Amino acid sequence: MSLYYDAVALLVPSTDQAGSLKSRVFNSKHLKSPPKQVYALVSEASKWSSVVSEVVEKSQLLQLERKLSPNLALLLVHDLLLNKRGISAPSSHPLRTSVEKHKARLGAELTKTRLKRGLPSIEELRAYIEAGDAQAGHTANASTTFNSSQDGIAAKQWPHPRWVRVNTIKTTSEEQLKTTFAGYEHSTSLEQLLDNSSSRREKLLHVDKHIPNLLAFPPSADLSKTSAYTQGLIILQDKASCFPAYLLNLRPEDGDCVDACAAPGNKTTHLAAIMHERESAARKSTIYACERDKTRTLTLQQMVRIAGAEGLVKIKACQDFLRVDPKQPPWNGVGALLLDPSCSGSGIVGRDEVVKVVLPREAVIEVSKPQSKKRKRKPPVEAGRPIVDTPEIPEETPLKEDELPDQLSIRLTALSNFQLKLLLHAFEFPKARKITYSTCSIYAQENEHVVIKALDSPIAKRRGWRILQRHEKISGMKAWEIRGDLQACREVSEAEDVEKVAEACIRCEKGTKEGTQGFFVAAFVRDGEDQAAQELLEEEEEWEGLSDSSDGS
Numbered sequence: 001m002s003l004y005y006d007a008v009a010l011l012v013p014s015t016d017q018a019g020s021l022k023s024r025v026f027n028s029k030h031l032k033s034p035p036k037q038v039y040a041l042v043s044e045a046s047k048w049s050s051v052v053s054e055v056v057e058k059s060q061l062l063q064l065e066r067k068l069s070p071n072l073a074l075l076l077v078h079d080l081l082l083n084k085r086g087i088s089a090p091s092s093h094p095l096r097t098s099v100e101k102h103k104a105r106l107g108a109e110l111t112k113t114r115l116k117r118g119l120p121s122i123e124e125l126r127a128y129i130e131a132g133d134a135q136a137g138h139t140a141n142a143s144t145t146f147n148s149s150q151d152g153i154a155a156k157q158w159p160h161p162r163w164v165r166v167n168t169i170k171t172t173s174e175e176q177l178k179t180t181f182a183g184y185e186h187s188t189s190l191e192q193l194l195d196n197s198s199s200r201r202e203k204l205l206h207v208d209k210h211i212p213n214l215l216a217f218p219p220s221a222d223l224s225k226t227s228a229y230t231q232g233l234i235i236l237q238d239k240a241s242c243f244p245a246y247l248l249n250l251r252p253e254d255g256d257c258v259d260a261c262a263a264p265g266n267k268t269t270h271l272a273a274i275m276h277e278r279e280s281a282a283r284k285s286t287i288y289a290c291e292r293d294k295t296r297t298l299t300l301q302q303m304v305r306i307a308g309a310e311g312l313v314k315i316k317a318c319q320d321f322l323r324v325d326p327k328q329p330p331w332n333g334v335g336a337l338l339l340d341p342s343c344s345g346s347g348i349v350g351r352d353e354v355v356k357v358v359l360p361r362e363a364v365i366e367v368s369k370p371q372s373k374k375r376k377r378k379p380p381v382e383a384g385r386p387i388v389d390t391p392e393i394p395e396e397t398p399l400k401e402d403e404l405p406d407q408l409s410i411r412l413t414a415l416s417n418f419q420l421k422l423l424l425h426a427f428e429f430p431k432a433r434k435i436t437y438s439t440c441s442i443y444a445q446e447n448e449h450v451v452i453k454a455l456d457s458p459i460a461k462r463r464g465w466r467i468l469q470r471h472e473k474i475s476g477m478k479a480w481e482i483r484g485d486l487q488a489c490r491e492v493s494e495a496e497d498v499e500k501v502a503e504a505c506i507r508c509e510k511g512t513k514e515g516t517q518g519f520f521v522a523a524f525v526r527d528g529e530d531q532a533a534q535e536l537l538e539e540e541e542e543w544e545g546l547s548d549s550s551d552g553s
């Protein structure tokens, strides 16, 4: 029975207990049972808590068995109904018998709660829980629900699909649909795909309506074993992460392009694919991919190689973007920049996973869950090790776990200062006419605030940088409904046209039926000529003049 007493203490963390569930379990000095077992029980029971609590409440177990606390009831009923081995305690233990004697009633309530969710079998209920829907609060009758909406009904938390970008450097969407995804049923909407995902129908896909060559699959789909993946024909990349390269809308006349913060290379390879589609064989511009970090540069190199983008991308290894001189070659020929700097990573799905434990009766307690294996930061990648070992490559280093509000605020200030500095540096490139700025952060400080401060900067005014309005955007980004946060814009701007700025910004939210991570992107453009470009032109003419005379011709 010690397992359950150990688990109760961890299910309900006291205020002085910090850290993820994993760290609390494995660092605990008070456990009598093996930590692995305790961890498995608490994380599973937490995941199932909305359903099990509903069962406990409906069966009136707590009223019938006064010795049971809500936490113990949750853990014991979970094991009785859902663990193949049942309750791990001697068969004569009074707490075990106090639950087991209600097995028929509890089982009947579980069936009712499953049917209420429209799930014909226990396997489908399991898939539903795994997909995360249960956390969404389809728990109308449990004492507490999640994400309450205004009408008091819990908002549905949608599971996160698997997104696949077809790498058009090596193949086409048509070809992939006929080969790798032959036999897949096409879902007409993402919503339908996600609804059906609880039934584990894996051979289902949806062709995205905003981003060309992007496909969605159910959350359980594992495409990292396909030969299309290992050959670099498809790339696992979240939908929101495809927005910046698509929004930058590279054209042959843009000339060279810079990806200022490039590793691991999702957006670099996307830019390369777009450039490959649009430029003629005779004339190819170059994408300069800067990455400051040595280890992440190795990942970038591997990703570019596997994507077949080596002919289009020049990697500037261990290059701090802030240290490049925009007026010097090769930077002085750059017409477009993609800026996706380090950020809090607060929008990434799985980064802030918090399991909300729904207890029978009134309490809701949050227990930090460790990041899922797939999203966990990988150890440094060794040179030469194939990238196919790391299916979804995280783009961001997350905020430290357990960050306190004060620490978070200090870190956000530091991050947004750094992000603004990078953006203002991008504004300096003499021939640049378009820039995208993006983060996978949900915080306005890193998003709308940076945009407004950049627009208000002397360099933006001097060089004529402005935000690209919604109606000017490429079709999929014009159609995208979720725009910038107007309130957040007003916090830092008194401008009359602040609504237009908010409308020009793009946000993605996590956990919605759009299937994206939390993300932000804005594009800046510059129309006329300016002093910097003129000076560069004059310098170039001077150089040409000098070289002419030195030729002696």
Ligand SMILES: C[S@@+](CC[C@H](N)C(=O)[O-])C[C@H]1O[C@@H](n2cnc3c(N)ncnc32)[C@H](O)[C@@H]1O
Binding pocket: 241, 260, 261, 262, 263, 264, 265, 266, 267, 268, 290, 291, 292, 293, 296, 319, 320, 321, 322, 340, 341, 342, 343, 395, 396
């Ligand atoms: C959010 S990640 C970029 C993700 C990448 N754009 C992608 O889509 O795969 C930010 C990257 O910028 C790099 N970085 C941060 N500051 C930089 C700087 N000043 N110059 C160049 N790279 C920088 C970080 O090391 C990190 O790899």
